[in-house]
Amino acid sequence: MRTEAVTWFPSLNQVYEAIALVDGEQSLTYSELSDAVMRVVAGLLHGADSLKEERVAFLYPASFDYAALIIGIVAAGGIAVPLSVHASAGELSHCLSVAGARRLLLPGEMRSEALDTVCEALEIEQLAVEDLPDAQAPNTLPLATEQGALIVFTSGTTGKPKGVVHTVASVSAMVTSLIEAWGWEATDVIPLFLPLHHVHGIVNILLCALWRGATVDLYARFDADQVCRKVADDRYSVFMAVPTIYVKLIAYLKTLDETTRDQVTEGFANMRLNVSGSAACPVPLFDEWETLTSQCLLERYGMTELGMALSNPYEGERRPGHVGQPLPGVVIKRVSERGEDITDPATPGELAVKSRTAFREYWGNPESTEKAFADGWFLTGDIAVIDQDAYRILGRASIDIIKSGGYKLSALEIEAILLEHPDVSEVAVIGVPDDEWGEMVAAAVVLVNPVAEDSLIQWSRERMSGYKVPRKWIFTDALPRNALGKVTKPSLSAWFEG
DSSP: OOOOEEOSOGGGGSOOOOEEEEETTEEEEHHHHHHHHHHHHHHHHTTOSOOTTOEEEEOOOSSHHHHHHHHHHHHTTOEEEEOOTTOOHHHHHHHHHHHTOSEEEOOGGGOOHHHHHHHHHHTOEEEOGGGSOOOOOOOOOOEETTSEEEEEEEEOTTSSEEEEEEEHHHHHHHHHHHHHHTTOOTTOEEEEOSOTTSHIIIIIIIIHHHHHTOEEEEOSSOOHHHHHHHHHTTOOSEEEEOHHHHHHHHHHHTTSOHHHHHHHHHHHHTSSEEEEOSSOOOHHHHHHHHHHHSOOOEEEEEETTTEEEEEOOSSSOOOTTOOBEEOTTEEEEEEOTTSOEEOOTTSOEEEEEEETTOOOEETTOHHHHHHTEETTEEEEEEEEEEETTEEEEEEESOTTEEEETTEEEEHHHHHHHHTTSTTEEEEEEEEEEETTTEEEEEEEEEESSOOOHHHHHHHHHTTSOGGGSOSEEEEOSOOOBOTTSOBOGGGGGGGGOO
């Protein structure tokens, strides 16, 4: 581990009264956020010199406490593990087990009998931020660049979420790269309603804004009416969302009277930047948003393992259906299935990336870590062509990854859960195209005994996050298989057409 010191959140090293976070009627200045971070550092360390990469998990919604935790855990020498507030107990159990967490911070209202059982089995202490010991803030040691800083879980082709470890250096690089590329200013104000267990919400919005000294308005969930009221008041200078949110905004705008709609669309037009990401933005949506708001969406491409890698230009032509060029510090090539470099722009190839933003490892999974790289290049699994100097993503190399509403879902993980149902003998899950969600989760199921679709949906919702539950179902006597007995998923797409 390299030992040179790095600066962690320069905006907190200055005491000033600019507003960092707004939650409803309450606001937190940068001075107050700095104090909250130091209380977290002192309480977690409780006299120790460093957490020495202890994985500290937390289950907080968008809040002042969330911000203090994700910054403070790292400042104390630990690895922050933000978890989904919508995850089931089984999903949380997997993440907590993989990370090897011994402490889970969460507000009292997030506790449940099921989570208590999980934490008892894993010997994890549950406590709220206010339960941390009242200790003296230490003179913290300089952070090493390769110290682990963040574990974000993502779904891979193995079917189980893997813990992606980012370091102080890679998180810093992700943030500073976007601040440079997208022109972040301390005067910026941005709403945050995206999930805070994914890179989009964590890094692109929260950490970028707080690093730069800007202001973040926190929303527990996306609420078109609340957000648009602020937009109409010219509250925001930057707006970032997934395509599904833009679809919902367009639908909401169409319900408003002409005067109110004009106020909202003018509010969007007055912003300096609108970004769409986490899933491909359909060209019709791109065009309709520009017609309504005069805003040309900036599309970009990234992964949990890399942060953002490609982006349309902040200043210059943004082409619908394309994700632009590599961001500062990112080198990209395309390779064939045999690993050979592809030089012809029109020939599809898998994106391979070298970047200072790249992750360090999959926690506790050296085999998957090794397989993810070839000669130092991270293999993304995404296929792309180059069209007039701009990258265009064609899709995943694996059909087992579904991009729905900004989430990247593992079909194999969903299949594994559905197979736990006593009346399900076989199941195949795929993503089918959908204008609103990008892809919709669809399941072909072979039953032992008859089960009503509504009953199976309810059963599924009790065992997985709502966005993972299939929205289309087909019940069949048999699944299509090849000579080796493997389900031929590409042939399933036709089953769900219409």
